[in-house]
Amino acid sequence: MRARWLTRFGRTAGTVLVTAGLLATAACSSDDPDKDTDAGGDTPPASSEAPFPRTVTHAMGDTVLEEAPERIVALDMTFVDAVMALEGQVAGYTTVTAPDEELPAYFGEDVATYAAGAEPVGLLEEPDLEKILELQPDLILSAAVRHEEIYDQLVALDIPVIFTETTGATWKDNLRLVGEALGKEDLAEQKISAFEERATAIGDSVRASAGGNPSVSVVRFVDGPTRLYKEDTYIGVIINDLGFDKPADAQGTGFNADISEEETLKVDADHIFVTAYPDPEGLSEKSKETFTANPLWGQLTGEIHEVDDETWMIAVGLYGAHSVLDDIAEVFGVDPAAS
16 A cells, blocks of 8 residues: 555656656655555656666766666665665565565565565675575665675675665665666656655645644664654654654754653654664563653653654665655545645
8 A cells, every 4th residue: 555655646746747847856865765566667768867888986986887787686675665666676685683584565566566586685784695696686785884894795796786875864865876777867856756745745734734833753762772863864854854843852963862761851742753673682662661661751742653663764765755654644634645
């Protein structure tokens, strides 16, 4: 269901933008992460794309691509998201908490179209180079913040490698870079513009329904200090695209503010969205139980919503971002299509 919004809205908004000549280059913002089987299959061919071979400049240097990549190994879920959003083929991916994880459910039916037969190639923190080589990809995607230490080993596999600098708040620019690698720059811009239009429309619907602009905070429980997310994060960019207000400690940059139990009231907002990292040992849930048992948690005046950490935090891409919009529309009772 969620995947359909990206395809339907992306196709409609993208076509309108192209027809009207108003397709804008969206500023780099929000990461995470959303589409389906008919996702943009009839999208018009990009008009400004240069032919292959082409040289792609990225965080680690220049990479020459002789042909448009057809089998891609993505070493972070944000790049799985980007490849599928641009209708490429995912051959391999890393997993987060267990070596045999399947691709997340938020990709919907698009897995059958753009990742049929895709195989895990190790955990995110330790990709298996032998498995990558066995899949015979023609492109490897990752980020320096994730795998800079093995970049030379990946290059030594004699497979083109392209790295972004980081993930998170740069997810839109990362999608653009993948678009350049796949020869689908215009499609990347269409999908980004469609997302931003949808976010703006949903935000406007919420404001119209609520009679004002609500303040929103996003809190994540992990095995460590509780996090209040700022604007230079995947989820922070999405909240900005929606146009919502934020409490003081969620404003600005710095990734997140660590909140102690004594500082609980700093997360207060009209709506407080809460996630917990799904670590196998359940340590994040224990941290959440301890933190929320504090009497100050009961003094929060905002409405608290439990949301999925996988889409709100881990996804870091267009599919995930559209799933977040689905949740926002549901919570506020507005039209999720907002077309």
